Amino acid sequence: NAGVMQNPRHLVRRRGQEARLRCSPMKGHSHVYWYRQLPEEGLKFMVYLQKENIIDESGMPKERFSAEFPKEGPSILRIQQVVRGDSAAYFCASSLAIQETQYFGPGTRLLVL
Amino acid sequence: AQSVTQLGSHVSVSEGALVLLRCNYSSSVPPYLFWYVQYPNQGLQLLLKYTTGATLVKGINGFEAEFKKSETSFHLTKPSAHMSDAAEYFCAVSEQYGGSQGNLIFGKGTKLSVKP
Numbered sequence: 001n002a003g004v005m006q007n008p009r010h011l012v013r014r015r016g017q018e019a020r021l022r023c024s025p026m027k028g029h030s031h032v033y034w035y036r037q038l039p040e041e042g043l044k045f046m047v048y049l050q051k052e053n054i055i056d057e058s059g060m061p062k063e064r065f066s067a068e069f070p071k072e073g074p075s076i077l078r079i080q081q082v083v084r085g086d087s088a089a090y091f092c093a094s095s096l097a098i099q100e101t102q103y104f105g106p107g108t109r110l111l112v113l
Numbered sequence: 114a115q116s117v118t119q120l121g122s123h124v125s126v127s128e129g130a131l132v133l134l135r136c137n138y139s140s141s142v143p144p145y146l147f148w149y150v151q152y153p154n155q156g157l158q159l160l161l162k163y164t165t166g167a168t169l170v171k172g173i174n175g176f177e178a179e180f181k182k183s184e185t186s187f188h189l190t191k192p193s194a195h196m197s198d199a200a201e202y203f204c205a206v207s208e209q210y211g212g213s214q215g216n217l218i219f220g221k222g223t224k225l226s227v228k229p
Contacts, residue, residue: 004156006156031215033215033216033217035217035219040221041221041222042117042203042219042220042221042222043157043203043205043217043219044219045216045217045218048215048216055215056215056216058216059216091156091157093157093217095215098215099145099164099207099215101159101162102159102217103159104149104156104157104158105156106154106155106156107154107155107156109154
């Protein structure tokens with residue numbers, strides 16, 4: 001059973017470009033969470049999605065960031081018009097149900113030049 | 114709002130020595146509690162978790178943690194450190210109830226070094 005998969009593992013963007021981060025949850029998992037890890041910081045919750053629904057986006061910046069988890073395909077975290085402050089590691093986690101163990105992917109390390 | 118405090122951003126122990134990583138949380142209602150480990154350039158791996166029941170929880174790789182409600186603590190221990198334990202350790206909580214249940218709130222992490 002494959003774990004949580006994220007791609008790309010590393011992403012370099014110039015200021016003003018768009019970044020798309022993909023997350024494929026573990027087989028059978030319908031709950032997906034996105035977290036951001038800034039240098040020397042712990043992970044910060046961004047958004048929680050179930051298939052086709054955003055359940056909690058209280059940790060998402062109000063502008064430029066969006067997330068989706070379509071019926072088919074991976075969950076996507078999209079960052080428009082990236083700025084240097086968006087440079088971070090973005091982790092996706094999935095679980096079978098709410099409050100069940102979250103399994104983390106290897107992360108996407110975004111560098112904005 | 115919930116918060117998690119990990120005392121000591123860096124801890125160094127000798128191989129074979131006791132490992133003690135501290136974690137305190139702020140909540141009037143006991144949350145669910147977790148310890149995760151992160152190796153360089155990798156994702157997080159769950160070491161152990163506490164939800165209900167026995168307050169001493171055993172995890173993988175010989176780690177254990179004890180939930181102490183009176184101290185709002187969930188410290189992580191291992192009797193004898195191994196070189197392979199060198200990594201960063203994160204304590205996390207999630208609320209049992211409410212709109213934010215399921216979201217993990219992390220501490221800032223503790224980097225563990227193991228000296229030969």
